Amino acid sequence: MKDDARRRVAELRTLIAHHDRRYHVLDDPEISDADYDLLVRELRALEAGHPELVTADSPTQRVGAGPATSFSVVVHRVPMLSLGNGFTDDDVRDFDRRVRKLLGSDAPVEYAAEPKLDGLAIALIYRDGSFAQAATRGDGGRGEDVTASVAQIRGVPQRLAGAAPALLEVRGEIFMPLAGFRRLNEEMTARGEKAFVNPRNAAAGSVRQLDPEVTRARPLELFIYGLGDVAPAAPPRRQSELLGWLRALGFATSPLAATVSGPEACLDYYRRLAAERASLPYQIDGVVYKVNDRQAQERLGFIAREPRWALAHKFPAEEAFTLLRDVEFQVGRTGVLTPVARLEPVFVGGATVSNATLHNMDEVARKDIRIGDTVVVRRAGDVIPEIVAVVAERRPADARRIELPAACPSCGSAVVREEGEAVARCTGGFRCKAQRREALKHFAGRRALDIDGLGDRIIDQLVERERVRSPADFYTLEAGDLANLDRMGAKSAQNLVAAIAGSRATTLPRVLLGLGIRDVGEATALALSRHFGDIEALMAADEAQVQQVPDVGPVVAAHVVRFFADSANRQLIGALRERGVRWPVVPVVREEEAPLAGLTFVLTGTLAALTREKATEALVALGAKVAGSVSKKTSFVVAGEDAGSKLDKARALGVPAIDEQALVAAIRERKPPPT
DNA sequence: GATCCTCGAGTTCT
């Protein structure tokens, strides 16, 4: 019986891998989505019955396994980045100052400016001049494949004009003009369907359509504003010329694009667009400035996920007045008490807002917010509601001050605010139901153990009934325990049990994150895992040893050591293991032992064999750092095709330059390149 | 000791 299960599990995994490839890689599925789901479900069920057969590489362990979400995933060959935001004139001047400082020049910088459309960012790929693929931005690294629906948009050329490169990826914005938006909403209301709240949602909803015919009927337009990738590479040297080059290939670009010089000209452009905004046939939410010289862009590079050579200068967000009815204090998983404003619901920035965080008591004091006040609300970045200010003259006589409660609203334990800290915390720890509930949600969350289907609602009920007190209790749940919860049938109870069983095979960083050690997030959990390899080594370490981990200082080290000194926490880890939670030992990368430790690389020019990302990943794995600009501390500059000023600077500073082959050799042989 | 950057934690709405 057991051997049968083992055999069938292996068979199912092979089958699923095969169909994944047909679907995602070859784009030529052999079986229907429903049949595919059946295979996955059978595997899940078998794994649920035999947790010892669950392995980390099982398809059930993958995030968003299979085409169940109905759009397949596209990994962007060049990440689709977001832009840094500016709101004030000084933000723009600061941006310009930083650009000049980094370029080492005092000459006025030329910028390509254009309106920032309020639509949906899209990447379009053309092969040999023919439209081949469209993908949404997604999280920047991977998006959704929307090729079929985007092909129906009239502004998307099926074939490019003139001499098109073998591979071309362009980036742009799909948007719905206001007139079309109004007409569409009239039609939809007339048909008894729900209208869209704003043109951006309408555009996004129209593109994310499984039925391309629906997209075809929607009044969508497209402006292209940039390049993702091109091979062979021959695009113009300036952003402004690039737009002309793209137009010659048959793409629409913004007719309002302009070239300006220096920050004051940027601001003039901004004011001109702000004045014109109301009369434009589509919605814009700001303007974008890009350093016009693309070689200079290259030199400026990126910080985190944002290019240093571009700025989105946003128009002020739409604001609204409403009444602050009450303030409640929420308890987070670490015990932090957060004041949350309960507002008279108000429609602002495309959604109805009824709650807004006040962050902490300092913030409340700074803005002098009181219950009963009329407040100005906006959605920061058009997403998170925020109280901007109170309207002092409308304050009623009986407005109440907001007081930090002395006792936790959930468990009644004392609330303390450490000297010099902005936040107040409940001291109840694990005895506090609210902290327990939030800690359990964190454990089950996507970044930690990723237990699909174990959402807030379910956890709330399990905590309320005291059926689950610690994360280890999840692994004792049976279908019967779940089936009598609200909104839970026998079928979904079974699925959830299977998902919990599936989460047993996991990784060390996920477990470390899930434990909820103070100040240990995703990045720190990964760094700790790489350094110690397994949890026993970490538990045995003292503060000095934990501080050896990159980016871990005295504060974080103390939190880690204190966590593992607590016998309840040691027991939790034992209990998790006992109930079948498993993770492979992580290959230890000790900084001092890593072959390229202490070396800093700078990549410049176009690499042929490797992408920039791959090269960075490989170097970091070997203990090296990869920086964006050349300095005295740079160990090697890797010069690819068309290497620019970084190479010049390296020569000036006497930094050794190597070519791509030397880089590849260094990675392969795991030793520093010869100088 | 000041400054820059990155990370963590908490949050909203659909």
Added chain:
DNA sequence: CTCGAGGATC
């Protein structure tokens, strides 16, 4: 998305 704070750097 925002704020605060820890860590690294100059």
